[in-house]
Amino acid sequence: MNSILKNTFLKNTWKLVSLLTAMIVGTVLFAGSALAAGGTGPEVKRQEWSFGGFNGQYDKAQLQRGFGVYKEVCASCHGLKLLSYRNLVQKGGPEFSKEQALAIAKEATVIDGVDEDGEPKERPGKLSDRFQGPFKNETEARSANNGAYPPDFSVLAKARTIHRHVPWYTEPYWWAYDMVTAYEEKGSDYIYALLTGYGTAPKGEVMGDGMNYNKYFPGHQIAMANPLTDDAVEYTDGTATTAEQHAKDVTAFMAWASEPHLNARKNLGKRVQIYLLIFALLLFLAKKSVWARLKH
Template sequence: MFARLASQSTRRALQKAPVQARFASTKAQAGSNKAQIAAVGTGIIGATALAYTMVDNNVSANMADEGLHPPAYPWYQNSPVHTFDHAAIRRGYQVYREVCSACHSLDRIAWRNLINVSHSEDEVKTMAEEVEYEDGPDENGDMFQRPGKPSDYMPKPYANEEAARAGNAGALPPDLSLIIKARHGGSDYVFSLLTGYVDAPAGVEVREGLNYNPYFPGGAIAMARVLFDGLVEYEDGTPATASQMARDVTTFLAWASEPEHDDRKKMGMKAAIVLSGLTLLSVYIKRFKWAPIKSRKIIYNPPQ
Protein backbone atom coordinates (compact mmCIF):
# COMPACT_ATOMS: atom_id res chain seq x y z
CA MET A 1 0.00 0.00 0.00
CA PHE A 2 2.82 2.39 0.89
CA ALA A 3 4.57 1.51 -2.36
CA ARG A 4 1.42 2.32 -4.32
CA LEU A 5 1.12 5.76 -2.66
CA ALA A 6 4.77 6.50 -3.35
CA SER A 7 4.41 5.60 -7.01
CA GLN A 8 1.34 7.83 -7.31
CA SER A 9 3.12 10.81 -5.74
CA THR A 10 6.11 10.26 -8.01
CA ARG A 11 3.81 10.17 -11.05
CA ARG A 12 2.14 13.43 -10.00
CA ALA A 13 5.51 15.14 -9.56
CA LEU A 14 6.59 14.04 -13.03
CA GLN A 15 3.34 15.37 -14.50
CA LYS A 16 3.80 18.81 -12.84
CA ALA A 17 7.44 19.22 -13.83
CA PRO A 18 6.91 19.81 -17.60
CA VAL A 19 4.15 22.31 -16.85
CA GLN A 20 6.41 24.36 -14.57
CA ALA A 21 9.24 24.15 -17.10
CA ARG A 22 6.92 25.27 -19.89
CA PHE A 23 5.75 28.32 -17.87
CA ALA A 24 9.32 29.20 -16.98
CA SER A 25 10.43 29.09 -20.62
CA THR A 26 7.48 31.29 -21.64
CA LYS A 27 8.40 33.98 -19.10
CA ALA A 28 11.96 34.00 -20.26
CA GLN A 29 10.89 34.29 -23.90
CA ALA A 30 8.56 37.21 -23.08
CA GLY A 31 11.40 39.00 -21.32
CA SER A 32 13.69 38.53 -24.32
CA ASN A 33 10.96 39.85 -26.67
CA LYS A 34 10.64 43.05 -24.60
CA ALA A 35 14.37 43.55 -24.74
CA GLN A 36 14.37 43.08 -28.52
CA ILE A 37 11.50 45.58 -28.94
CA ALA A 38 13.32 48.16 -26.82
CA ALA A 39 16.51 47.65 -28.81
CA VAL A 40 14.70 48.05 -32.14
CA GLY A 41 12.89 51.20 -30.93
CA THR A 42 16.15 52.72 -29.74
CA GLY A 43 17.74 51.96 -33.08
CA ILE A 44 14.89 53.58 -35.01
CA ILE A 45 15.03 56.73 -32.88
CA GLY A 46 18.79 56.96 -33.26
CA ALA A 47 18.63 56.47 -37.02
CA THR A 48 15.91 59.14 -37.34
CA ALA A 49 17.91 61.63 -35.30
CA LEU A 50 21.02 60.93 -37.36
CA ALA A 51 19.14 61.37 -40.65
CA TYR A 52 17.58 64.63 -39.44
CA THR A 53 21.00 65.92 -38.44
CA MET A 54 22.51 64.96 -41.78
CA VAL A 55 19.69 66.47 -43.85
CA ASP A 56 19.20 69.75 -41.95
CA ASN A 57 22.41 70.72 -40.24
CA ASN A 58 21.58 74.43 -40.19
CA VAL A 59 19.07 74.27 -37.36
CA SER A 60 19.63 77.12 -34.94
CA ALA A 61 18.08 78.05 -31.64
CA ASN A 62 18.66 81.73 -32.32
CA MET A 63 15.34 83.61 -32.52
CA ALA A 64 16.85 86.11 -34.94
CA ASP A 65 16.96 83.46 -37.66
CA GLU A 66 13.14 83.38 -37.79
CA GLY A 67 12.54 86.95 -36.71
CA LEU A 68 11.09 88.28 -33.48
CA HIS A 69 7.45 87.24 -33.10
CA PRO A 70 5.23 90.34 -33.40
CA PRO A 71 2.84 91.26 -30.59
CA ALA A 72 -0.90 90.93 -31.15
CA TYR A 73 -2.64 94.25 -31.83
CA PRO A 74 -6.40 94.87 -31.52
CA TRP A 75 -7.24 95.39 -35.19
CA TYR A 76 -10.73 96.77 -35.67
CA GLN A 77 -11.62 94.36 -38.48
CA ASN A 78 -10.73 91.29 -36.42
CA SER A 79 -13.95 91.57 -34.44
CA PRO A 80 -16.63 89.17 -35.74
CA VAL A 81 -19.15 92.02 -36.01
CA HIS A 82 -16.92 94.80 -37.37
CA THR A 83 -15.93 95.66 -40.93
CA PHE A 84 -12.81 97.47 -42.09
CA ASP A 85 -12.20 101.04 -41.01
CA HIS A 86 -12.77 102.63 -44.42
CA ALA A 87 -11.34 105.97 -43.35
CA ALA A 88 -8.13 104.11 -42.48
CA ILE A 89 -8.21 102.36 -45.88
CA ARG A 90 -8.37 105.76 -47.60
CA ARG A 91 -5.48 107.10 -45.54
CA GLY A 92 -3.56 103.87 -46.06
CA TYR A 93 -3.92 104.13 -49.82
CA GLN A 94 -2.51 107.65 -49.62
CA VAL A 95 0.52 106.32 -47.72
CA TYR A 96 0.95 103.54 -50.26
CA ARG A 97 0.68 105.94 -53.22
CA GLU A 98 3.08 108.54 -51.81
CA VAL A 99 5.58 106.23 -50.11
CA CYS A 100 5.30 102.52 -50.92
CA SER A 101 4.38 102.61 -54.63
CA ALA A 102 7.87 103.81 -55.54
CA CYS A 103 9.18 100.26 -54.98
CA HIS A 104 6.28 97.89 -54.35
CA SER A 105 3.59 96.85 -56.82
CA LEU A 106 -0.06 96.04 -56.20
CA ASP A 107 -0.73 93.72 -59.13
CA ARG A 108 -4.06 92.23 -58.04
CA ILE A 109 -5.87 95.48 -57.26
CA ALA A 110 -7.61 97.47 -60.00
CA TRP A 111 -8.75 101.06 -59.72
CA ARG A 112 -12.39 99.99 -59.68
CA ASN A 113 -11.80 98.01 -56.47
CA LEU A 114 -11.49 101.33 -54.62
CA ILE A 115 -14.95 102.53 -55.66
CA ASN A 116 -17.31 102.84 -52.68
CA VAL A 117 -14.59 101.42 -50.44
CA SER A 118 -12.24 104.35 -49.95
CA HIS A 119 -13.06 106.68 -52.87
CA SER A 120 -16.02 107.70 -54.97
CA GLU A 121 -16.36 106.72 -58.62
CA ASP A 122 -15.39 110.19 -59.83
CA GLU A 123 -12.29 110.22 -57.63
CA VAL A 124 -11.23 106.81 -58.94
CA LYS A 125 -11.68 107.89 -62.56
CA THR A 126 -9.59 111.01 -61.92
CA MET A 127 -6.78 109.04 -60.28
CA ALA A 128 -6.78 106.44 -63.05
CA GLU A 129 -6.58 109.09 -65.78
CA GLU A 130 -3.40 110.47 -64.22
CA VAL A 131 -1.55 107.29 -65.24
CA GLU A 132 -0.64 106.45 -68.85
CA TYR A 133 -1.19 102.86 -70.00
CA GLU A 134 0.10 101.20 -73.13
CA ASP A 135 -2.71 99.93 -75.35
CA GLY A 136 -3.22 98.80 -78.89
CA PRO A 137 -2.53 97.98 -81.56
CA ASP A 138 -4.39 100.70 -83.44
CA GLU A 139 -5.56 100.55 -87.08
CA ASN A 140 -1.92 100.91 -88.18
CA GLY A 141 -0.68 98.10 -85.93
CA ASP A 142 1.12 100.45 -83.54
CA MET A 143 0.93 100.54 -79.76
CA PHE A 144 -0.12 103.80 -78.15
CA GLN A 145 -0.46 105.42 -74.74
CA ARG A 146 -3.86 106.22 -73.27
CA PRO A 147 -5.17 107.54 -69.93
CA GLY A 148 -6.06 104.91 -67.40
CA LYS A 149 -9.56 103.58 -66.80
CA PRO A 150 -11.15 102.14 -63.65
CA SER A 151 -10.77 98.65 -65.13
CA ASP A 152 -6.98 99.00 -65.31
CA TYR A 153 -4.79 97.55 -62.59
CA MET A 154 -2.49 99.58 -60.39
CA PRO A 155 0.68 100.63 -62.23
CA LYS A 156 3.93 98.80 -61.56
CA PRO A 157 6.97 100.76 -60.37
CA TYR A 158 9.32 98.67 -62.55
CA ALA A 159 8.95 97.12 -65.97
CA ASN A 160 10.34 93.72 -64.94
CA GLU A 161 12.16 91.87 -62.16
CA GLU A 162 15.62 92.74 -63.46
CA ALA A 163 14.83 96.45 -63.38
CA ALA A 164 13.46 96.11 -59.85
CA ARG A 165 16.62 94.39 -58.64
CA ALA A 166 18.83 96.90 -60.39
CA GLY A 167 17.04 99.75 -58.65
CA ASN A 168 17.26 98.17 -55.18
CA ALA A 169 20.87 96.90 -54.98
CA GLY A 170 19.92 93.36 -55.97
CA ALA A 171 16.91 93.06 -53.63
CA LEU A 172 13.46 92.35 -55.10
CA PRO A 173 10.63 94.34 -53.48
CA PRO A 174 7.69 91.95 -53.04
CA ASP A 175 4.26 92.61 -54.43
CA LEU A 176 1.95 93.83 -51.66
CA SER A 177 -1.36 92.50 -52.97
CA LEU A 178 -1.32 89.44 -50.68
CA ILE A 179 1.48 90.38 -48.29
CA ILE A 180 -0.81 90.17 -45.24
CA LYS A 181 -1.82 86.62 -46.14
CA ALA A 182 1.68 85.62 -47.22
CA ARG A 183 3.47 86.48 -43.96
CA HIS A 184 3.18 84.73 -40.63
CA GLY A 185 1.57 87.15 -38.23
CA GLY A 186 -0.33 89.01 -40.96
CA SER A 187 -1.16 92.58 -40.01
CA ASP A 188 0.77 92.34 -36.75
CA TYR A 189 3.93 91.42 -38.65
CA VAL A 190 3.65 94.22 -41.23
CA PHE A 191 2.93 96.87 -38.59
CA SER A 192 5.77 95.65 -36.38
CA LEU A 193 8.15 95.57 -39.34
CA LEU A 194 7.33 99.14 -40.38
CA THR A 195 7.79 100.48 -36.85
CA GLY A 196 10.52 98.14 -35.64
CA TYR A 197 13.69 99.70 -37.07
CA VAL A 198 16.31 100.06 -34.32
CA ASP A 199 20.07 100.16 -34.05
CA ALA A 200 21.75 96.78 -34.16
CA PRO A 201 22.56 95.48 -30.66
CA ALA A 202 26.11 94.94 -29.51
CA GLY A 203 27.74 91.96 -31.17
CA VAL A 204 25.45 91.99 -34.23
CA GLU A 205 27.04 93.11 -37.47
CA VAL A 206 24.90 94.33 -40.36
CA ARG A 207 26.70 94.60 -43.67
CA GLU A 208 26.63 97.76 -45.69
CA GLY A 209 23.40 98.42 -47.57
CA LEU A 210 21.21 96.55 -45.08
CA ASN A 211 19.25 97.74 -42.05
CA TYR A 212 18.55 96.03 -38.74
CA ASN A 213 14.98 95.07 -37.94
CA PRO A 214 14.42 92.36 -35.31
CA TYR A 215 11.05 91.34 -36.82
CA PHE A 216 12.59 90.46 -40.19
CA PRO A 217 14.00 86.91 -40.47
CA GLY A 218 17.74 87.17 -39.96
CA GLY A 219 17.47 90.74 -38.70
CA ALA A 220 19.03 92.35 -41.80
CA ILE A 221 16.58 93.86 -44.30
CA ALA A 222 17.32 95.74 -47.51
CA MET A 223 14.41 98.15 -47.11
CA ALA A 224 15.33 101.16 -45.03
CA ARG A 225 12.96 102.89 -42.67
CA VAL A 226 10.45 104.83 -44.78
CA LEU A 227 7.88 106.17 -42.33
CA PHE A 228 8.68 109.31 -40.37
CA ASP A 229 6.42 111.72 -38.51
CA GLY A 230 4.80 114.23 -40.84
CA LEU A 231 5.84 112.45 -44.03
CA VAL A 232 2.35 112.75 -45.56
CA GLU A 233 -0.47 115.21 -45.01
CA TYR A 234 -3.81 113.52 -44.46
CA GLU A 235 -6.89 115.08 -46.02
CA ASP A 236 -9.00 114.56 -42.90
CA GLY A 237 -6.47 116.25 -40.60
CA THR A 238 -5.34 113.08 -38.79
CA PRO A 239 -1.84 113.55 -37.29
CA ALA A 240 0.55 111.71 -39.59
CA THR A 241 2.76 110.05 -37.00
CA ALA A 242 4.90 107.08 -38.01
CA SER A 243 2.73 104.64 -36.05
CA GLN A 244 -0.48 106.15 -37.49
CA MET A 245 0.79 105.81 -41.05
CA ALA A 246 1.95 102.25 -40.35
CA ARG A 247 -1.50 101.39 -38.97
CA ASP A 248 -3.29 102.95 -41.94
CA VAL A 249 -1.18 101.35 -44.65
CA THR A 250 -1.41 97.99 -42.87
CA THR A 251 -5.20 98.30 -42.82
CA PHE A 252 -5.15 99.14 -46.53
CA LEU A 253 -2.98 96.11 -47.30
CA ALA A 254 -5.23 93.90 -45.17
CA TRP A 255 -8.18 95.04 -47.28
CA ALA A 256 -6.19 94.50 -50.49
CA SER A 257 -5.49 90.90 -49.51
CA GLU A 258 -9.17 90.27 -48.69
CA PRO A 259 -11.46 92.75 -50.52
CA GLU A 260 -14.52 90.55 -49.92
CA HIS A 261 -14.07 90.73 -46.15
CA ASP A 262 -16.95 93.12 -45.43
CA ASP A 263 -19.41 91.42 -47.79
CA ARG A 264 -18.55 88.03 -46.36
CA LYS A 265 -19.23 89.20 -42.80
CA LYS A 266 -22.50 90.84 -43.81
CA MET A 267 -23.61 87.66 -45.55
CA GLY A 268 -22.60 85.63 -42.51
CA MET A 269 -24.63 87.86 -40.20
CA LYS A 270 -27.67 87.58 -42.48
CA ALA A 271 -27.30 83.80 -42.65
CA ALA A 272 -26.99 83.57 -38.86
CA ILE A 273 -30.14 85.64 -38.34
CA VAL A 274 -32.18 83.67 -40.90
CA LEU A 275 -30.99 80.27 -39.67
CA SER A 276 -31.63 81.24 -36.05
CA GLY A 277 -35.20 82.28 -36.92
CA LEU A 278 -35.82 79.08 -38.85
CA THR A 279 -34.42 77.01 -36.00
CA LEU A 280 -36.73 78.65 -33.45
CA LEU A 281 -39.69 78.26 -35.81
CA SER A 282 -38.96 74.58 -36.38
CA VAL A 283 -38.66 73.95 -32.63
CA TYR A 284 -42.02 75.68 -32.01
CA ILE A 285 -43.77 73.77 -34.80
CA LYS A 286 -42.30 70.49 -33.61
CA ARG A 287 -43.54 71.05 -30.07
CA PHE A 288 -46.92 72.36 -31.32
CA LYS A 289 -47.46 69.32 -33.54
CA TRP A 290 -46.07 66.64 -31.28
CA ALA A 291 -47.16 67.88 -27.86
CA PRO A 292 -50.78 66.60 -28.22
CA ILE A 293 -49.58 63.31 -29.64
CA LYS A 294 -47.00 62.69 -26.91
CA SER A 295 -49.32 63.79 -24.09
CA ARG A 296 -52.42 61.82 -25.12
CA LYS A 297 -53.55 58.81 -23.15
CA ILE A 298 -54.57 55.69 -25.01
CA ILE A 299 -57.02 53.41 -23.26
CA TYR A 300 -57.94 50.04 -24.61
CA ASN A 301 -61.32 48.63 -23.67
CA PRO A 302 -61.46 44.99 -24.63
CA PRO A 303 -64.79 43.64 -25.79
CA GLN A 304 -66.93 42.04 -23.09
Protein backbone atom coordinates in the same frame (compact mmCIF):
# COMPACT_ATOMS: atom_id res chain seq x y z
CA MET B 1 -22.01 37.23 -33.43
CA ASN B 2 -19.98 34.01 -33.57
CA SER B 3 -16.48 33.96 -32.13
CA ILE B 4 -14.59 34.02 -35.48
CA LEU B 5 -16.49 37.11 -36.57
CA LYS B 6 -15.95 38.70 -33.19
CA ASN B 7 -12.19 38.11 -33.39
CA THR B 8 -11.91 39.57 -36.88
CA PHE B 9 -13.93 42.59 -35.80
CA LEU B 10 -11.69 43.23 -32.78
CA LYS B 11 -8.50 42.77 -34.81
CA ASN B 12 -9.62 45.23 -37.46
CA THR B 13 -10.77 47.76 -34.90
CA TRP B 14 -7.32 47.66 -33.33
CA LYS B 15 -5.70 48.15 -36.70
CA LEU B 16 -7.92 51.15 -37.41
CA VAL B 17 -7.31 52.73 -34.01
CA SER B 18 -3.50 52.33 -34.31
CA LEU B 19 -3.53 53.74 -37.83
CA LEU B 20 -5.56 56.77 -36.77
CA THR B 21 -3.33 57.39 -33.74
CA ALA B 22 -0.21 57.17 -35.91
CA MET B 23 -1.72 59.65 -38.36
CA ILE B 24 -2.66 62.17 -35.66
CA VAL B 25 0.71 61.95 -33.89
CA GLY B 26 2.52 62.22 -37.24
CA THR B 27 0.57 65.32 -38.29
CA VAL B 28 1.12 67.08 -34.98
CA LEU B 29 4.86 66.29 -34.98
CA PHE B 30 5.33 67.36 -38.59
CA ALA B 31 3.28 70.55 -38.38
CA GLY B 32 4.79 71.44 -35.00
CA SER B 33 8.37 71.15 -36.19
CA ALA B 34 7.61 73.02 -39.43
CA LEU B 35 6.05 75.90 -37.50
CA ALA B 36 8.76 75.97 -34.85
CA ALA B 37 11.41 76.27 -37.59
CA GLY B 38 9.72 79.42 -38.97
CA GLY B 39 9.66 81.44 -35.77
CA THR B 40 12.30 84.15 -35.30
CA GLY B 41 12.20 87.50 -33.55
CA PRO B 42 9.91 88.70 -30.78
CA GLU B 43 6.24 87.77 -30.59
CA VAL B 44 4.05 89.81 -32.94
CA LYS B 45 1.38 91.68 -30.98
CA ARG B 46 -2.24 91.28 -31.96
CA GLN B 47 -3.71 94.62 -33.08
CA GLU B 48 -7.26 95.91 -33.01
CA TRP B 49 -8.52 96.02 -36.60
CA SER B 50 -11.95 97.33 -37.61
CA PHE B 51 -12.15 94.34 -39.98
CA GLY B 52 -11.27 91.75 -37.32
CA GLY B 53 -13.57 89.20 -35.67
CA PHE B 54 -16.76 87.62 -36.99
CA ASN B 55 -18.52 90.84 -37.98
CA GLY B 56 -15.70 93.32 -38.63
CA GLN B 57 -15.82 95.70 -41.57
CA TYR B 58 -13.24 97.92 -43.25
CA ASP B 59 -13.18 101.53 -42.17
CA LYS B 60 -13.59 103.51 -45.40
CA ALA B 61 -11.79 106.59 -44.07
CA GLN B 62 -8.86 104.45 -42.94
CA LEU B 63 -8.61 102.79 -46.36
CA GLN B 64 -8.54 106.22 -48.01
CA ARG B 65 -5.74 107.34 -45.69
CA GLY B 66 -3.94 104.04 -46.28
CA PHE B 67 -4.17 104.50 -50.03
CA GLY B 68 -2.63 107.96 -49.57
CA VAL B 69 0.32 106.41 -47.71
CA TYR B 70 0.71 103.71 -50.38
CA LYS B 71 0.66 106.28 -53.18
CA GLU B 72 2.97 108.81 -51.52
CA VAL B 73 5.47 106.42 -49.94
CA CYS B 74 5.31 102.78 -51.04
CA ALA B 75 4.25 102.99 -54.70
CA SER B 76 7.74 104.06 -55.82
CA CYS B 77 8.90 100.50 -55.06
CA HIS B 78 5.86 98.23 -54.60
CA GLY B 79 3.31 97.34 -57.28
CA LEU B 80 -0.36 96.42 -56.85
CA LYS B 81 -0.91 94.61 -60.10
CA LEU B 82 -4.06 92.58 -59.31
CA LEU B 83 -6.07 95.72 -58.56
CA SER B 84 -7.69 98.05 -61.10
CA TYR B 85 -8.31 101.77 -60.53
CA ARG B 86 -12.06 101.11 -60.67
CA ASN B 87 -11.74 98.91 -57.55
CA LEU B 88 -11.11 102.14 -55.59
CA VAL B 89 -14.74 103.10 -56.23
CA GLN B 90 -16.34 99.77 -55.36
CA LYS B 91 -18.43 99.24 -52.21
CA GLY B 92 -16.56 97.75 -49.28
CA GLY B 93 -13.31 99.48 -50.27
CA PRO B 94 -11.97 103.03 -49.92
CA GLU B 95 -15.11 104.09 -51.89
CA PHE B 96 -13.51 107.05 -53.63
CA SER B 97 -15.83 108.92 -55.97
CA LYS B 98 -15.58 108.07 -59.66
CA GLU B 99 -14.01 111.47 -60.34
CA GLN B 100 -11.37 110.95 -57.62
CA ALA B 101 -10.49 107.48 -58.93
CA LEU B 102 -10.29 108.77 -62.50
CA ALA B 103 -7.92 111.52 -61.40
CA ILE B 104 -5.75 108.85 -59.69
CA ALA B 105 -5.82 106.64 -62.81
CA LYS B 106 -4.90 109.54 -65.10
CA GLU B 107 -1.67 110.14 -63.19
CA ALA B 108 -0.43 106.75 -64.43
CA THR B 109 1.12 106.20 -67.84
CA VAL B 110 -0.09 103.09 -69.63
CA ILE B 111 1.61 101.51 -72.63
CA ASP B 112 -1.09 100.59 -75.12
CA GLY B 113 -0.29 99.36 -78.62
CA VAL B 114 2.26 100.86 -80.99
CA ASP B 115 2.39 104.06 -83.05
CA GLU B 116 3.05 104.30 -86.83
CA ASP B 117 6.81 103.90 -86.23
CA GLY B 118 6.29 100.71 -84.24
CA GLU B 119 7.21 102.42 -80.96
CA PRO B 120 5.16 101.60 -77.86
CA LYS B 121 2.34 104.13 -77.51
CA GLU B 122 1.66 105.76 -74.16
CA ARG B 123 -1.61 107.11 -72.81
CA PRO B 124 -2.94 108.20 -69.40
CA GLY B 125 -4.58 105.49 -67.28
CA LYS B 126 -8.33 104.72 -67.32
CA LEU B 127 -10.58 103.31 -64.59
CA SER B 128 -10.47 99.88 -66.23
CA ASP B 129 -6.64 99.70 -66.19
CA ARG B 130 -4.71 97.66 -63.67
CA PHE B 131 -2.50 99.59 -61.23
CA GLN B 132 0.75 100.41 -63.01
CA GLY B 133 3.82 99.21 -61.14
CA PRO B 134 6.93 101.29 -60.53
CA PHE B 135 9.26 99.00 -62.50
CA LYS B 136 9.12 97.44 -65.97
CA ASN B 137 10.25 94.03 -64.72
CA GLU B 138 11.86 92.19 -61.82
CA THR B 139 15.41 92.83 -63.07
CA GLU B 140 14.83 96.60 -63.04
CA ALA B 141 13.22 96.35 -59.59
CA ARG B 142 16.16 94.42 -58.17
CA SER B 143 18.77 96.64 -59.74
CA ALA B 144 17.11 99.69 -58.11
CA ASN B 145 16.96 97.98 -54.72
CA ASN B 146 20.41 96.63 -54.01
CA GLY B 147 19.47 93.24 -55.48
CA ALA B 148 16.34 92.80 -53.32
CA TYR B 149 12.86 92.51 -54.81
CA PRO B 150 10.03 94.64 -53.35
CA PRO B 151 7.09 92.20 -53.39
CA ASP B 152 3.80 93.16 -55.04
CA PHE B 153 1.19 94.30 -52.49
CA SER B 154 -1.84 92.60 -54.11
CA VAL B 155 -1.98 89.58 -51.82
CA LEU B 156 0.92 90.26 -49.44
CA ALA B 157 -1.28 90.67 -46.34
CA LYS B 158 -2.63 87.16 -46.97
CA ALA B 159 0.76 85.69 -47.84
CA ARG B 160 2.38 86.68 -44.54
CA THR B 161 1.58 85.22 -41.14
CA ILE B 162 2.93 85.14 -37.60
CA HIS B 163 4.58 82.42 -35.57
CA ARG B 164 3.57 82.14 -31.96
CA HIS B 165 6.29 81.35 -29.46
CA VAL B 166 4.53 78.37 -27.93
CA PRO B 167 5.54 74.74 -27.38
CA TRP B 168 4.92 72.83 -30.61
CA TYR B 169 2.51 70.38 -29.01
CA THR B 170 0.10 73.22 -28.19
CA GLU B 171 -0.24 74.17 -31.90
CA PRO B 172 -3.52 72.23 -32.40
CA TYR B 173 -4.96 74.21 -29.48
CA TRP B 174 -3.96 77.52 -31.14
CA TRP B 175 -5.46 76.45 -34.47
CA ALA B 176 -8.75 75.80 -32.70
CA TYR B 177 -8.41 79.06 -30.72
CA ASP B 178 -7.90 81.08 -33.91
CA MET B 179 -10.90 79.42 -35.50
CA VAL B 180 -13.19 80.06 -32.54
CA THR B 181 -12.07 83.70 -32.20
CA ALA B 182 -12.13 84.26 -36.00
CA TYR B 183 -8.50 85.45 -35.98
CA GLU B 184 -7.61 86.06 -39.63
CA GLU B 185 -5.46 89.18 -39.35
CA LYS B 186 -2.10 87.54 -38.81
CA GLY B 187 -0.63 89.00 -42.01
CA SER B 188 -1.80 92.48 -41.05
CA ASP B 189 -0.38 92.13 -37.54
CA TYR B 190 2.97 91.05 -39.02
CA ILE B 191 3.11 93.93 -41.53
CA TYR B 192 2.25 96.50 -38.85
CA ALA B 193 4.91 95.01 -36.56
CA LEU B 194 7.46 95.05 -39.42
CA LEU B 195 6.73 98.69 -40.29
CA THR B 196 7.16 99.74 -36.65
CA GLY B 197 9.96 97.27 -35.86
CA TYR B 198 13.04 99.14 -37.13
CA GLY B 199 15.83 99.97 -34.72
CA THR B 200 19.57 99.85 -34.18
CA ALA B 201 21.18 96.45 -34.44
CA PRO B 202 22.23 94.91 -31.12
CA LYS B 203 25.96 94.63 -30.40
CA GLY B 204 27.49 91.68 -32.18
CA GLU B 205 25.02 91.62 -35.11
CA VAL B 206 27.07 91.93 -38.30
CA MET B 207 24.95 93.87 -40.77
CA GLY B 208 25.14 93.17 -44.51
CA ASP B 209 25.85 95.95 -46.98
CA GLY B 210 22.82 98.26 -47.31
CA MET B 211 20.75 96.13 -44.90
CA ASN B 212 18.58 97.51 -42.10
CA TYR B 213 17.91 96.01 -38.70
CA ASN B 214 14.29 95.02 -38.06
CA LYS B 215 13.39 92.81 -35.14
CA TYR B 216 10.32 91.29 -36.80
CA PHE B 217 11.83 90.41 -40.20
CA PRO B 218 12.98 86.77 -40.37
CA GLY B 219 16.76 86.96 -40.00
CA HIS B 220 16.43 90.60 -38.79
CA GLN B 221 18.19 92.10 -41.84
CA ILE B 222 15.90 93.68 -44.43
CA ALA B 223 16.88 95.44 -47.65
CA MET B 224 14.04 97.99 -47.28
CA ALA B 225 15.00 101.03 -45.21
CA ASN B 226 12.35 102.27 -42.74
CA PRO B 227 9.88 103.83 -45.21
CA LEU B 228 7.77 105.74 -42.66
CA THR B 229 8.39 108.84 -40.56
CA ASP B 230 6.03 111.11 -38.62
CA ASP B 231 4.16 113.49 -40.95
CA ALA B 232 5.22 111.53 -44.05
CA VAL B 233 1.73 111.96 -45.51
CA GLU B 234 -0.82 114.70 -45.06
CA TYR B 235 -4.27 113.64 -43.81
CA THR B 236 -7.33 115.75 -44.47
CA ASP B 237 -9.61 114.11 -41.88
CA GLY B 238 -7.77 115.33 -38.79
CA THR B 239 -6.21 111.94 -37.90
CA ALA B 240 -2.78 112.19 -36.25
CA THR B 241 0.04 111.81 -38.77
CA THR B 242 2.41 109.72 -36.67
CA ALA B 243 4.53 106.99 -38.26
CA GLU B 244 2.51 104.38 -36.30
CA GLN B 245 -0.78 105.75 -37.66
CA HIS B 246 0.60 105.70 -41.21
CA ALA B 247 1.69 102.09 -40.63
CA LYS B 248 -1.76 101.14 -39.32
CA ASP B 249 -3.57 102.79 -42.23
CA VAL B 250 -1.37 101.43 -45.01
CA THR B 251 -1.62 97.94 -43.48
CA ALA B 252 -5.43 98.18 -43.47
CA PHE B 253 -5.25 99.25 -47.12
CA MET B 254 -3.07 96.23 -47.92
CA ALA B 255 -5.52 93.95 -46.09
CA TRP B 256 -8.33 95.30 -48.29
CA ALA B 257 -6.22 94.86 -51.44
CA SER B 258 -5.72 91.20 -50.58
CA GLU B 259 -9.39 90.65 -49.75
CA PRO B 260 -11.60 93.28 -51.39
CA HIS B 261 -14.83 91.35 -50.68
CA LEU B 262 -14.42 90.93 -46.92
CA ASN B 263 -17.26 93.33 -46.07
CA ALA B 264 -19.74 91.38 -48.23
CA ARG B 265 -18.49 88.04 -46.87
CA LYS B 266 -18.88 89.10 -43.24
CA ASN B 267 -22.26 90.73 -43.94
CA LEU B 268 -23.53 87.44 -45.31
CA GLY B 269 -22.06 85.68 -42.28
CA LYS B 270 -24.01 87.98 -39.98
CA ARG B 271 -27.26 87.20 -41.79
CA VAL B 272 -26.54 83.47 -41.56
CA GLN B 273 -25.97 83.81 -37.80
CA ILE B 274 -29.34 85.57 -37.37
CA TYR B 275 -31.05 82.96 -39.58
CA LEU B 276 -29.57 80.10 -37.55
CA LEU B 277 -30.68 81.73 -34.29
CA ILE B 278 -34.27 82.10 -35.50
CA PHE B 279 -34.20 78.55 -36.91
CA ALA B 280 -32.92 77.16 -33.60
CA LEU B 281 -35.70 78.97 -31.74
CA LEU B 282 -38.34 77.59 -34.12
CA LEU B 283 -36.95 74.07 -33.74
CA PHE B 284 -37.06 74.41 -29.97
CA LEU B 285 -40.70 75.59 -30.03
CA ALA B 286 -41.65 72.83 -32.47
CA LYS B 287 -40.04 70.22 -30.26
CA LYS B 288 -41.92 71.56 -27.23
CA SER B 289 -45.29 71.43 -28.99
CA VAL B 290 -44.67 67.94 -30.46
CA TRP B 291 -43.77 66.49 -27.05
CA ALA B 292 -46.24 68.58 -25.08
CA ARG B 293 -48.83 65.80 -24.68
CA LEU B 294 -46.36 63.26 -23.39
CA LYS B 295 -46.05 62.91 -19.61
CA HIS B 296 -42.44 62.81 -18.34
